[in-house]
Amino acid sequence: MRHRIVGRRLGRDSGHRKALFRNLIRELYLHERITTTEAKARAIRSDAEKLITTAKRGLADGGNRVHAQRTVVAYLNDKGVVQKLFDELAPRYAERPGGYTRIVKIGKRLGDAADMAVIELVEA
Secondary structure, eight states, X not given: OOTTOOSOOTTOXXXXXXXXXXXXXXXXXXHSEEEEXXXXXXXXXXXXXXXXXXXXXXXXXXXXXXXXHHHHHHHHOOHHHHHHIIIIIHHHTTTOOSOOEEXXXXXXXXXXXXXXXXXXXXXX
């Protein structure tokens, strides 16, 4: 039974999975659109949206920007991408209550017939 089991393992151990998610999210913020498998896109969607919400809270009135930035840097390990997140992406979604990403299915990959998808930031 699958009761109370959260998240997708994607056939990797925890360290590899964390690194994969961090790299995919970093590239999503950098390019604002990436092509990956549908399973990976679904797996990173919630974490990517939570980091944008953290950045929005850091920029809000009374928000603690330094704490929010340190939290996001600890996850992404890339200060340049974090700077883009706080300076461009968070203000862009200031009035949006959530749903910052969109997943579009694009068919099967030729090599192994994996379901492919594009995950992108809305209003890009």
